[in-house]
Amino acid sequence: MSRAGKNTLYRILLIGPALLAITIFMIVPLGLMAYISFRGRDYSGGVVWDQFTAEAYVRLFFERELDGTLALNFNYMAIILRSVWLSFLTMVISLAVGLPVAMFMATRDRKWKAVLVFMVTLPFWTNLLVRNYAWILLLRDHGTINSALLWLGIISEPLPLLHNAFAVAVGLTYSFLPFMVLPIYASLEKIDLKLVEASFDLYANRWQTIKRIILPLAYPGIVAGCVLVFVPALGAYITPELLGGGKTLMIGNLIGFQFGAARNWPFGAALGLFLLMLVLTSLWLYARRYRGEMERSP
Amino acid sequence: MPAHPCAVSVQSLSKVFGTGDHAFKALDDVSVEIRKNEFFTLLGPSGCGKTTLLRLIAGFEQPTSGAVLLDGEDLSSKPPYQRPVNTVFQNYALFPHMTVAENISFGLEMLGRPKDQIKSVTADMLRLVKLEAMADRRITQISGGQQQRVALARALAPKPKVLLLDEPLSALDLQLRKEMQLELKRLQTDTGITFVFVTHDQDEALTMSDRIAVMNGGEILQIGTPREIYDKPQHRFVAGFIGEINLVPVEAEGEHDYAIAGVGTLRSDEASVVARGAHAVLAIRPERIALSVPSEGTLPGVVTNVVYHGTDTIFHVKLANGLELRARSQNNTARIQAFAKGDPIGWSVDAASVSVLADDPL
Secondary structure, eight states: OOHHHHHHHHHHHHHHHHHHHHIIIIIHHHHHHHHHHTEEEOTTSSEEEEEEOOHHHHHHHEEEOTTSOEEEOOHHHHHHHHHHHHHHHHHHHHHHHHHHHHHHHHTSOHHHHHHHHHHHHGGGGSOHHHHHHHHHHHHSTTSHHHHHHHHHTSOSSOOOOSSSHHHHHHHHHHHHHHHHHHHHHHHHHTSOHHHHHHHHHTTOOHHHHIIIIIHHHHHHHHHHHHHHHHHHHHTOOHHHHHHSTTTSOOHHHHHHHHHTTTOOHHHHHHHHHHHHHHHHHHHHHHHHHTHHHHHHOO | OOSOSEEEEEEEEEEEESOGGGOEEEEEEEEEEEETTOEEEEEOOTTSSHHHHHHHHHTSSOOSEEEEEETTEEOTTOOGGGSSEEEEOTTOOOOTTSBHHHHHHHHHHHTTOOHHHHHHHHHHHHHHTTOGGGTTSBGGGSOHHHHHHHHHHHHHTTOOSEEEEESTTTTSOHHHHHHHHHHHHHHHHHHOOEEEEEESOHHHHHHHOSEEEEEETTEEEEEEOHHHHHHSOOSHHHHHHSSOOEEEEEEEOSSSEEEETTTEEEEOSSOOSSOTTOEEEEEEOGGGEEEESSOTTOEEEEEEEEEEOSSEEEEEEEOTTSOEEEEEEEOOSSSOOSOOTTOEEEEEEOGGGOEEEEOOOO
């Protein structure tokens, strides 16, 4: 075999496993999802494989009346919009809370940094389901928070903390906060402290230094953190299920419902693809808007 | 005569890092007056406290005791961003997310100067450091020497009363360093700004400074012009740190006469720092030792080694008491050096070139 041919063979062998993994775990499931979303619905679960229909996509926006006419239906859109809104809120709160935490961590000495990073990752050692149940104990009418407030005499009636959008936002923020803190911490930690001194030296006070030096240099970490919080929050399932109490549905619950009780697999697949498109579109819009700044940050 | 001829007055400044067993005294009761428009150098080995002193003047560290005055005004309570002092950092600390021009105008922006003024001063600074063509380059797109000049321009743009330079040339190669030494001196003369320059490079200190403070162990050992520091070291450390020097243990015989045990007597113009009969140390530069054939008026020795250096030759001369001196002789003729290894030799030193130091430990 020629040398070039040998090289090509090696190359294929080397990237082979990765290609195989991507094909099996990404391309095939996505293709299957797309395929199913255009199939007919089998009312006992599953799909009618030999029927092509765009019914699932029609259902996103319209409701079919008994006489077969279509009427606009914003129920699903409302859930999708709520998901986007709650995820955005989660991202903003996580950023507001996570940035100072990351700054605090990044400015400790080496020994403390290790301890703090460990503490931030500590929640991952317990199952997400268990941690969400813990929030139920905290938030419910006779839970820790309400009991304490009642006992202190601050309130006379329990506050409605559980089974609403507030509870879901709290739960999502709690779940995804580490994904905001860690990338920001990583980018802050790389900043040379001499740059901060140089900024002070050049008459910038603390706020000006944060605004002009620290934030621009931490920008890649902030972007990564926002993406890592927004995207999984958008597809969250457990938190809205438990803390939203079935009333504050998000896309994840809606999709789960289609594959479960509603037995509408094509619609579930269509919702899944719609979510994917939503995420990709928002990332693409974002990248386009901030391309200049992304290139300028080191 | 201005009201405060001193630009910076450092008064009994001490700085201790850490506490308890880990406490480290970086600066020990240091006082120094730095004059207006002066190129003042803090010279010393690493860990001598020179950078700590600079950082205390800039305000990056708080003193344990003592005060820093600028034009007579106590700076102690002021954070770095309120001190009319700018720093050129050792590794420049340029803002990587800004262009050359943005770096230079940063200080002016923070001072809230009007836009057109920022623009014109930035343009002036770019011209001053010859980087007009680089204004819109990113910091990562320019060379080390250019970065050095940007750092300089950035620190000079707000027209500080004092410019602090923390080993700014140490990252440059020799050729560039030599150029920048002259450049810095020119900038200092042109701008009339007081420069406080930190270095461990004695050559740099000697060529650029108006005055030098030699530091070691958190203390200033001697302050003087380069010539004073070189020719009249008052401390064994100063003598040894700057250039090469012979340290000869002696006993004071008279006010100006010193006996080298078993060798003879040397004269110094300097009045003795010790009482008659006490021990002292004479500091003699190798180039000040004159070698000849043994004769009246010279002290005896034997050449043990000859090291040729091109411009000059170093002779190692062993004395009767076992001490070895180094004598540097300039090769200003092409004639072959008269002395070879093993030759008996006579040596002498002009009385003006002999410094007398107390025989204290380093």
